[in-house]
Amino acid sequence: MVDFESVTKQYPDGTVAVDKLNLTIEKGKIVVLIGPSGCGKTTTLKMVNRLEEPSRGVIRMGGQNILKMNPVDLRRNIGYVIQDTGLMPHLTVTENIATVPNLLRWKKERVKARVEELLHMAGLDPKLYRYRLPAQMSGGQRQRIGVLRALAAEPEVVLMDEPFGALDPITRDRLQGELKEIQNTLQRTIIFVTHDIDEALKLGDQIVLMRDGRVEQIGSPEDLQQNPANAFVESFIGEDRLAQITPEAGIDALVEDAPLILKASSGPEKALERMERVGRETAQVVGEDGLWKGMVWLNDIKNAERYGKPIASTYRTKRKLRIEDARIREAATLLAASSEPIPVVDASGRLRGIVTDAGFARMTIARLTRGRHQKESA
Amino acid sequence: MNRPGFFELLWTYVSRQYPRIINATIQHIQISGTALLLTLVFCIPLGIYITRKEKIAPYVIAAANVFQTIPSLALLGFLIFILGIGNKNAITALFLYAMLPVLQNTYLGIRNVEKSVIQAARGMGMTDMQILFKVEMPLATPVIIGGIRVASVWIIGTAALAAAIGGGGLGQLIFSGLASIRNEVIVAGAVPATLLALFADGGLKALASYLEPQRRAHRLARKARRIEGVDLSADTDDDPSEKEPPDGET
Ligand SMILES: Nc1ncnc2c1ncn2[C@@H]1O[C@H](COP(=O)(O)OP(=O)(O)OP(=O)(O)O)[C@@H](O)[C@H]1O
Numbered sequence A: 001m002v003d004f005e006s007v008t009k010q011y012p013d014g015t016v017a018v019d020k021l022n023l024t025i026e027k028g029k030i031v032v033l034i035g036p037s038g039c040g041k042t043t044t045l046k047m048v049n050r051l052e053e054p055s056r057g058v059i060r061m062g063g064q065n066i067l068k069m070n071p072v073d074l075r076r077n078i079g080y081v082i083q084d085t086g087l088m089p090h091l092t093v094t095e096n097i098a099t100v101p102n103l104l105r106w107k108k109e110r111v112k113a114r115v116e117e118l119l120h121m122a123g124l125d126p127k128l129y130r131y132r133l134p135a136q137m138s139g140g141q142r143q144r145i146g147v148l149r150a151l152a153a154e155p156e157v158v159l160m161d162e163p164f165g166a167l168d169p170i171t172r173d174r175l176q177g178e179l180k181e182i183q184n185t186l187q188r189t190i191i192f193v194t195h196d197i198d199e200a201l202k203l204g205d206q207i208v209l210m211r212d213g214r215v216e217q218i219g220s221p222e223d224l225q226q227n228p229a230n231a232f233v234e235s236f237i238g239e240d241r242l243a244q245i246t247p248e249a250g251i252d253a254l255v256e257d258a259p260l261i262l263k264a265s266s267g268p269e270k271a272l273e274r275m276e277r278v279g280r281e282t283a284q285v286v287g288e289d290g291l292w293k294g295m296v297w298l299n300d301i302k303n304a305e306r307y308g309k310p311i312a313s314t315y316r317t318k319r320k321l322r323i324e325d326a327r328i329r330e331a332a333t334l335l336a337a338s339s340e341p342i343p344v345v346d347a348s349g350r351l352r353g354i355v356t357d358a359g360f361a362r363m364t365i366a367r368l369t370r371g372r373h374q375k376e377s378a
Numbered sequence B: 001m002n003r004p005g006f007f008e009l010l011w012t013y014v015s016r017q018y019p020r021i022i023n024a025t026i027q028h029i030q031i032s033g034t035a036l037l038l039t040l041v042f043c044i045p046l047g048i049y050i051t052r053k054e055k056i057a058p059y060v061i062a063a064a065n066v067f068q069t070i071p072s073l074a075l076l077g078f079l080i081f082i083l084g085i086g087n088k089n090a091i092t093a094l095f096l097y098a099m100l101p102v103l104q105n106t107y108l109g110i111r112n113v114e115k116s117v118i119q120a121a122r123g124m125g126m127t128d129m130q131i132l133f134k135v136e137m138p139l140a141t142p143v144i145i146g147g148i149r150v151a152s153v154w155i156i157g158t159a160a161l162a163a164a165i166g167g168g169g170l171g172q173l174i175f176s177g178l179a180s181i182r183n184e185v186i187v188a189g190a191v192p193a194t195l196l197a198l199f200a201d202g203g204l205k206a207l208a209s210y211l212e213p214q215r216r217a218h219r220l221a222r223k224a225r226r227i228e229g230v231d232l233s234a235d236t237d238d239d240p241s242e243k244e245p246p247d248g249e250t
């Protein structure tokens, strides 16, 4: 459907954003472009709808050189979701979605029906949202509208530039699921840009991993995971820690930096002041020798201050995990009993960090979404 | 020894001379209106043009700024050498004087339209003209109207000086009042001029708020409800200011 033949893009200032790119995108597939920031993903997309033109090489769509087509017609036949939604702030949701159909002069009734259909498809009640402005929608809703706008005129090819960037993991996951469902029924050719490897593995039929304007590897998600072409691909995909996590695995993947560490020498007033300033109920205390002394609670310290006791009298030392031998199961049990952070120490008694319920939830979500992908493609 | 009070004098003057006051007001509107129209017709396109020629933009704006900085009376006096005495001179001077706010606001309003929105518009296949009229101009409208408000108040106020070079308008009353030391005549000229400026400013302000996207969305929703009998109450009946997005996303 879309073919890049040795395409190079050099910007006027000399930056080579894309270097001799060869890529064939099959009809009805999702191809994900991924790579570190600045590797040329957006530039590659923009060359497809001629917002940028290649310096060298040819891009064909349906076998035809796109430079021979009228750019305005070309663009109206390609859906485009821009990196930061680019919704028209002065137009309603309906008008935003209807942009391209209106440019194509569809009949009013047809436009209206299409908008309703799309809103339903994305789980947005038309009655409620039709006349909203983008500013009256949440971030996730806006990104949905951006995707619907790109699909509105039923284009063969859809370009999506980080359509779900800057969203919380849960919303992002839901939108990814919706996109997969939509794609299952509509079968568009989608070029999807992201720099989130989990998103790439989940959505892509084919993944193009780029670095500095060059392709490092092209292949299916399985290819990339099982036969990484080089060390860069391997490190980008990550050593698949998540897939190995079981209740009996070690807790390394869960440990995060402790946000508030107090010195054992500080008095209760100082400790209180710091905890209240950062708004934390708990803190870890470390002595001059660098060893972990215990965990303290805001309320305990308040009492200690009232009765003129040192904070050492409030240390709690029982509830903790040892990084060397603690299992994820243990962490889960402790968190189930109390959602407060669990301190993590090593054999020599030094503080290594904490385990929190938020971190646990993040890991579980990432793992479940990854697991689903692998089941689906198996 | 019973000298009439100020209000009595004013009343007498107005009741005798109201045709003259009305005439002067109409002339004042004509002079200001022509000058404002000239400003808009010239400065809005020029403002758009210089957003496309960023290199010359600072020079064009600096030039407009020069005219605005010259004291208006001096500008009028200077133009006598070129255009002679009368309304034409006055209109030209007012136009030069009021260029800056319209030019600058058009330029800034259009230039500050978010680049991502324009990229999206172009990426969806809008032509340059469609981008200008469907995206850039509507988004710049509040800023442009802001400039027009400033220009119209300046023009209406300064138009009073037109009389100094033989033009018409309410300035005639003010100047003749000054010359004959008759306060009631000055007031009979100054009050309508002030009211005109207030009306123009208020009218433009109302226009801007009528054109606000939120207002427009409400009108669309109400119209749809009328035509289709669809219940959109959840969407339209509450205060628009409550409809900020729930999360602080950019
Ligand atoms: N208009 C431009 N002029 C000059 N250089 C540019 C221009 N646009 C992009 N570049 C450069 O080209 C390179 C590729 O940019 P591009 O936007 O394609 O990156 P990206 O992979 O999309 O990155 P990100 O993940 O941050 O969006 C970068 O080095 C960038 O600085």
Ligand SMILES: [Mg+2]
Residues within 6 Å of the ligand: A041, A042, A043, A083, A161
């Ligand atoms: Mg990008």
